[in-house]
Amino acid sequence: xxxxxxxxxxxxxxxxxxxxxxxxxxxxxxxxxxxxxxxxxxxxxxxxxxxxxxxxxxxxxxxxxxxxxxxxxxxxxxxxxxxxxxxxxxxxxxxxxxxxxxxxxxxxxxxxxxxxxxxxxxxxxxxxxxxxxxxxxxxxxxxxxxxxxxxxxxxxxxxxxxxxxxxxxxxxxxxxxxxxxxxxxxxxxxxxxxxxxxxxxxxxxxxxxxxxxxxxxxxxxxxxxxxxxxxxxxxxxxxxxxxxxxxxxxxxxxxx
Amino acid sequence: xxxxxxxxxxxxxxxxxxxxxxxxxxxxxxxxxxxxxxxxxxxxxxxxxxxxxxxxxxxxxxxxxxxxxxxxxxxxxxxxxxxxxxxxxxxxxxxxxxxxxxxxxxxxxxxxxxxxxxxxxxxxxxxxxxxxxxxxxxxxxxxxxxxxxxxxxxxxxxxxxxxxxxxxxxxxxxxxxxxxxxxxxxxxxxxxxxxxxxxxxxxxxxxxxxxxxxxxxxxxxxxxxxxxxxxxxxxxxxxxxxxxxxxxxxxxxxxxxxxxxxxxxxxxxxxxxxxxxxxxxxxxxxxxxxxxxxxxxxxxxxxxxxxxxxxxxxxxxxxxxxxxxxxxxxxxxxxxxxxxxxxxxxxxxxxxxxxxx
Numbered sequence: 001x002x003x004x005x006x007x008x009x010x011x012x013x014x015x016x017x018x019x020x021x022x023x024x025x026x027x028x029x030x031x032x033x034x035x036x037x038x039x040x041x042x043x044x045x046x047x048x049x050x051x052x053x054x055x056x057x058x059x060x061x062x063x064x065x066x067x068x069x070x071x072x073x074x075x076x077x078x079x080x081x082x083x084x085x086x087x088x089x090x091x092x093x094x095x096x097x098x099x100x101x102x103x104x105x106x107x108x109x110x111x112x113x114x115x116x117x118x119x120x121x122x123x124x125x126x127x128x129x130x131x132x133x134x135x136x137x138x139x140x141x142x143x144x145x146x147x148x149x150x151x152x153x154x155x156x157x158x159x160x161x162x163x164x165x166x167x168x169x170x171x172x173x174x175x176x177x178x179x180x181x182x183x184x185x186x187x188x189x190x191x192x193x194x195x196x197x198x199x200x201x202x203x204x205x206x207x208x209x210x211x212x213x214x215x216x217x218x219x220x221x222x223x224x225x226x227x228x229x230x231x232x233x234x235x236x237x238x239x240x241x242x243x244x245x246x247x248x249x250x251x252x253x254x255x256x
Numbered sequence: 257x258x259x260x261x262x263x264x265x266x267x268x269x270x271x272x273x274x275x276x277x278x279x280x281x282x283x284x285x286x287x288x289x290x291x292x293x294x295x296x297x298x299x300x301x302x303x304x305x306x307x308x309x310x311x312x313x314x315x316x317x318x319x320x321x322x323x324x325x326x327x328x329x330x331x332x333x334x335x336x337x338x339x340x341x342x343x344x345x346x347x348x349x350x351x352x353x354x355x356x357x358x359x360x361x362x363x364x365x366x367x368x369x370x371x372x373x374x375x376x377x378x379x380x381x382x383x384x385x386x387x388x389x390x391x392x393x394x395x396x397x398x399x400x401x402x403x404x405x406x407x408x409x410x411x412x413x414x415x416x417x418x419x420x421x422x423x424x425x426x427x428x429x430x431x432x433x434x435x436x437x438x439x440x441x442x443x444x445x446x447x448x449x450x451x452x453x454x455x456x457x458x459x460x461x462x463x464x465x466x467x468x469x470x471x472x473x474x475x476x477x478x479x480x481x482x483x484x485x486x487x488x489x490x491x492x493x494x495x496x497x498x499x500x501x502x503x504x505x506x507x508x509x510x511x512x513x514x515x516x517x518x519x520x521x522x523x524x525x526x527x528x529x530x531x532x533x534x535x536x537x538x539x540x541x542x543x544x545x546x547x548x549x550x551x552x553x554x555x556x557x558x559x560x561x562x563x564x565x566x567x568x569x570x571x572x573x574x575x576x577x578x579x580x581x582x583x584x585x586x587x588x589x590x591x592x593x594x595x596x597x598x599x600x601x602x603x604x605x606x607x608x609x610x611x612x613x
Contacts, residue, residue: 163363
C-alpha cells in the first residue's frame with residue numbers, strides 16, 4: 001500500500017499550490033496541454049478506426065495465422081516504448097520502409113505531389129506523435145473490445161441474420177450497441193495510455209516545443225529548468241488517471 | 257382440411273458433431289405445425305439451426321417451396337439472411353437496446369422496407385398481438401409472456417414461409433404458460449406458412465402441433481399424428497411420456513416371447529414376428545401371493561418405487577417383466593406394499609395389445 005501511496009503523497013506535497021494556476025498558464029505548459037489533447041484524441045480516434053475492425057476480425061473470423069496477428073497486435077503492450085519508437089523510425093522515417101517512398105512521392109515531381117502540405121514527413125511532426133501514441137494505445141482498445149465481442153451473447157447476431165440482416169447491418173445495429181460500454185472503456189483506456197506516452201514519442205517524433213512536446217515530454221524537460229511547472233503538469237496527469245479509474249470502476253473495482 | 261399438396265418444407269437433415277450424428281427426414285405442408293419432440297441432446301436444436309442456415313448440412317437437402325436452401329450435392333447454401341425463415345429462440349433474445357417497436361421493425365428494415373413504413377407495420381403487428389401500449393418499452397420492462405409475443409411478432413413480421421420455434425414456452429413460469437400457449441395456438445392458426453416447433457414438453461406438442469416427430473439420439477424414432485403416436489408408442493421415450501408399459505418380443509400365434517428373457521406373454525390377438533407389447537398400468541393387478549384363477553400372465557417381482565398420480569398410485573415393479581401398475585392408495589395400504597417387498601403381477605391376455613415393429 002505504502003509503496004503505491006507514498007510517491008503520490010510526495011507529488012502532492014511537492015506541488016506549490018499557490019502558484020498552480022499561473023504555472024499551468026505558462027506558455028510551455030499551455031502548449032504541452034494543447035498538443036497532448038490533440039494528439040491523444042487523434043490517437044484514440046485512430047485506435048478506434050483501426051482497432052474495431054481488427055477486434056471484430058479476431059473475435060469472429062477464423063483464418064490461418066490468427067494467433068500470429070493477435071501476438072503482433074498485443075506486442076506493443078510488452079515492448080519497451082523506446083524500441084517501439086525505433087521500429088516506427090525504421091518504418092516511417094524519411095529513409096524508412098514506408099516513410100521513404102511516401103516522402104518521395106509527395107515531394108516535387110512525385111506521384112502525390114499535388115497533395116497539400118508539401119513532402120509528407122512523420123518524424124518531428126505532430127502526425128508522428130499521433131502515430132507513436134496509436135502504436136502503444138491500440139492494443140488496449142483491441143484487447144478490451146475483442147474480449148467483449150467474444151463474451152457477448154452471439155445468438156443476438158444469429159437472430160439478426162434470421163431477420164434478414166447482413167453482416168454490416170448486424171454489426172452496426174446489433175453488435176456495436178451491445179458492446180458499446182466496452183467500446184467506450186477501451187477507447188478511454190487507449191486515450192489514457194496515449195496521453196502518457198513518452199518513450200516511443202521522444203524516439204520517433206522528437207521533443208520540439210509546440211509541435212511534438214506533449215505533457216510527459218514537457219514534464220521531463222521542465223523538471224530541470226522549471227520544476228514547479230513540471231509538478232503542476234504531473235498533477236494534471238495524475239488527476240486524469242484518477243478520473244479514468246473512477247469512470248471505469250464498475251468494470252474493474254467492483255468485480256471482485 | 258387442406259388438400260395435401262407438395263410439402264412446403266422438404267428436408268433431409270444430416271450433420272455430424274463429434275460423435276453425434278443427426279439424420280432426420282422432415283416434410284411439412286403450408287399451414288401445418290410439426291412438433292419435433294425429444295429429450296435433451298437428441299439433436300432438436302441442431303435440426304433447427306440447420307433449417308435456419310446457422311449451421312450447414314453435411315449431406316441431404318433443405319428445400320422450401322421447391323427452392324433449394326441447402327444442398328451440398330449441388331453446392332447450394334443460402335445464408336440465413338437470404339432465407340424466408342424466421343426463428344423464435346428459446347429465451348426470445350429481444351435486442352435489449354431496442355424498443356418493442358424497433359425490435360419488430362428490425363426484420364422489415366433489413367428486408368428493405370423504408371424506416372417510416374417499417375415502423376407503421378411494426379406498430380400494426382404489436383397491436384394485433386395486444387401490445388399497442390408497449391411499443392416504446394425496452395425488453396427489460398416486458399413480462400415473459402409479453403416478450404414471447406414481441407418475439408413472435410418480430411419473427412412473423414417479415415412474412416417468412418417457415419417459422420421455427422425453439423422451446424417457445426420453456427422460459428415462462430407455469431402460471432402464464434397456459435395462456436401464452438393458447439395465444440400462440442391462435443397466432444399459429446393465422447400463419448399461412450409452415451411451423452416447426454422444437455420442444456421437450458409433450459404438452460406443447462399436444463396443444464400446438466398437428467403432427468409430431470419424435471427425435472432420439474439424432475434419429476426419428478416415431479412420427480405421425482398425436483393420436484396415432486400415443487395409441488401405439490414404439491419408443492421408450494414416448495411410452496414413458498404417456499406412462500404405459502412398452503415391451504418388445506417375437507410373436508407366434510397368441511404367445512409373445514419377450515426379448516432378453518424367455519418369458520412368454522399370452523395375448524388375445526394372433527400375431528407373427530417382432531412386435532411391440534403394450535400394457536396399460538391400470539391393467540396390471542398386484543398381489544402379495546401367487547394368484548390363482550384366470551390370468552395366464554403372472555410374474556414375480558419386487559416393488560422398486562411409488563409415484564403419486566392424482567388419486568392413483570403408480571407402483572414400479574422390477575423383475576423378469578418390469579412393469580408399472582396403477583392402483584388406488586387404499587389398495588396399497590390393504591396389500592401393505594413397501595419398497596423392496598415381494599409381489600406378483602398379473603395381466604389378462606385381453607389387456608395386452610401388440611403391434612408390429
